[in-house]
Amino acid sequence: GMLTEQDLAKSKDKGIKYLIKQNDVFSLLVKQIGFIEFEKKKLNFESLVRIIINQQLSNHVAKVIFARLKELFKNNEDLNPNLVSKIEIKKLRNIGISNSKIIYIKELSIKFLEAPNFVEKWFNLNDLDASLEIQKLKGFGPWSANIILLFYIGRPDIFPFDDTTLKKAHSNIYGIPITKNLEELNWAKPYRSILALYFWRWVDNGMIKL
Numbered sequence: 039g040m041l042t043e044q045d046l047a048k049s050k051d052k053g054i055k056y057l058i059k060q061n062d063v064f065s066l067l068v069k070q071i072g073f074i075e076f077e078k079k080k081l082n083f084e085s086l087v088r089i090i091i092n093q094q095l096s097n098h099v100a101k102v103i104f105a106r107l108k109e110l111f112k113n114n115e116d117l118n119p120n121l122v123s124k125i126e127i128k129k130l131r132n133i134g135i136s137n138s139k140i141i142y143i144k145e146l147s148i149k150f151l152e153a154p155n156f157v158e159k160w161f162n163l164n165d166l167d168a169s170l171e172i173q174k175l176k177g178f179g180p181w182s183a184n185i186i187l188l189f190y191i192g193r194p195d196i197f198p199f200d201d202t203t204l205k206k207a208h209s210n211i212y213g214i215p216i217t218k219n220l221e222e223l224n225w226a227k228p229y230r231s232i233l234a235l236y237f238w239r240w241v242d243n244g245m246i247k248l
Contacts, residue, residue, distance in 0.1 A: 081191065084116040086146055090182075146175065181200050197226075
């Protein structure tokens, strides 16, 4: 069934309401999943290391490796760029981090030591400029830039087009693949971040038929 006004009233998020009005299939997604509360995450050295580790890995494997990394430093504080810059490469290899990712993490730690607040300027740039700036970091391509813009800077209209889970969700829900220019998602502007959050959640929940 369609959503009632009462359902809509529960949501503080005008973006979700807007998308429901735009697209019947999306409203079924919200009916199934409920209202996703979006909380921006803290952007710091640790969160960027986590993004590097997450690249090309399943969530589960990435979580295991990240937990082992934290374990190496035996403290509950956020990862410290100074300690990470000094740790032996072999120790990082032993917990399952690939050679290329070790280089990215080491370089990132040095960048933070040289310019501790360099990420702050990303918040003042538009989506495109921020993305280009993020991609100057070694190991950060378009996918990583989009993840940062969406989850850590909290931009409302980001859809990481090269995310395999999102592609799978769109093909399954709408019966057509997404093309690189994202024209299939024009209806969801300027709230494509919300669409991405729902697609990820739908796949996480087991892709239950709408």
